[in-house]
Amino acid sequence: MPVSPIFSPSRAHADLGETLYDLVAAAEFPKLTLRHRDQRWAARVGLDTLSDAEWLAHFGRFEPLPGSFEAPLALRYHGHQFRHYNPDLGDGRGFLFAQMHDLRDGRLLDLATKGSGQTPWSRGADGRLTLKGGMREILATSMLEAQGVETSKTFSLIETGEELFRNDEPSPTRAAVLVRLSHSHLRIGTFQRLAYLRDAETMRRLLSHIILRYLPEAEAPSEPERIARFFAATTRRVARMGAQWMAAGFVHGVLNTDNINVTGESFDYGPWRWLPKYDPAFTAAYFDHGGLYAYGRQPETLQWNLAQLGSSLLQLEGDGDLKTPLQAELNAFGPLFQREFAAAVLWRLGLAPRDPDRDATLAAAFFSALQASEAPFEQAFFDWRGGRLREGYEGPAFQPFRDALEGYAPSGPAHPYFEGAPCTLLIEEVEALWAPIAERDDWQPLHDKLAAIEVMRQAYAGLTD
Incomplete structure (x- = not known):
């Protein structure tokens, strides 16, 4: 058809x-x-x-x-x-x-x-x-x-x-x-190229295109205000993306400015990894010898990349002063990231949010416990789903988190997925999925894994079939 x-x-x-x-x-x-x-x-x-x-x-x-x-x-x-x-x-x-x-x-x-x-x-x-x-x-x-x-x-x-x-x-x-x-392949690097070429006219056309097609919330009557709103909208979306990575235990591996798009959607996966356990220094790319794009450095890297977008937008400054509003939006990245991080952690834990301060405290307590206990990353999220406690977390490392949990309720009904074992995707699992394809063109283990991931997706989304 x-x-x-x-x-x-x-x-x-x-x-x-x-x-x-x-x-x-x-x-x-x-x-x-x-x-x-x-x-x-x-x-x-x-x-x-x-x-x-x-x-x-x-x-x-x-x-x-x-x-x-x-x-x-x-x-x-x-x-x-x-x-x-x-x-x-x-x-x-x-x-x-x-x-x-x-x-x-x-x-x-x-x-x-x-x-x-x-x-x-x-x-x-x-x-x-x-x-x-x-x-x-x-x-x-x-x-x-x-x-x-x-x-x-x-x-x-x-x-x-x-x-x-x-x-x-x-x-x-x-x-x-x-x-x-x-959702778009227009990148920070797209703006950097136009700034490098000093092509302000095309950059204005690009900005109008993005606001019309992707970020209508950035529309404003004056150009300086439109630029500031565009930068604010992109900053919010990139902060959300980075917070979601951190809550997932995901390491992108190559956070170059050409790999960050203005809609804040993650893409282009090369040497990625998932954390076995919480480790800020964990890197994905074998060639990242200095750990520039390590798990724990992803938020600061995203903010640095956004600073390069801000610098490019200064090509459009004209007679106004864009530095002050753009710097203010860039400075807001940290608080935005912390708010989005708390929301992502609560979503993964299956807990209904309460208020921003308490949610931030809960998320921080959970990650402190992960670091102190060296518990398997995905297993810990799985075991604490809905605020329940399974065996193995009775020690002092999780006590502040247990205290912070008081008053929190599950965000929805329990899903059967959380009664079994968590679906993970560590590097040795990936190699084990590739081996039968390389050796005998056997794709069934990959299909089985994708089916397991689909069950996980439905569970987190609250779907029953």
């Missing part, structure tokens, strides 16, 4: 003009084997009616979706990579393939690729993605969504029949092309 009649396509990004992207073509792959399609989210955008053959045509050969772009767009941006500015970035192995609206809430969504071939920004690389990297991204996005994190979705993964050579994997290794569904 073709796309659903309720599919609502868009070409909104093309309105920005070619100063922000390059028209490109996808690679031609020797073989296409469908490995994953997110049917639940396909239904949210009206693409669930596609047959597997049609799916391969759109997301393997990248035949245009009706009403969206006639040719893919490789987006242009710059960014700080491990705090070093790089003006030679851009979509080097991906592109924006299509846009459409979420049929539930009307949001403008992107379908963008990873591993779809070379672009003008490939810098000599092959523009490909390993199959293992694609599998890892499916797991990361599924688990994060289950844990309540604002994240992109791994919409499609197709094996392409190529062999790749990589330094960090046994080579040759299998290749794949991935499509992610995300």
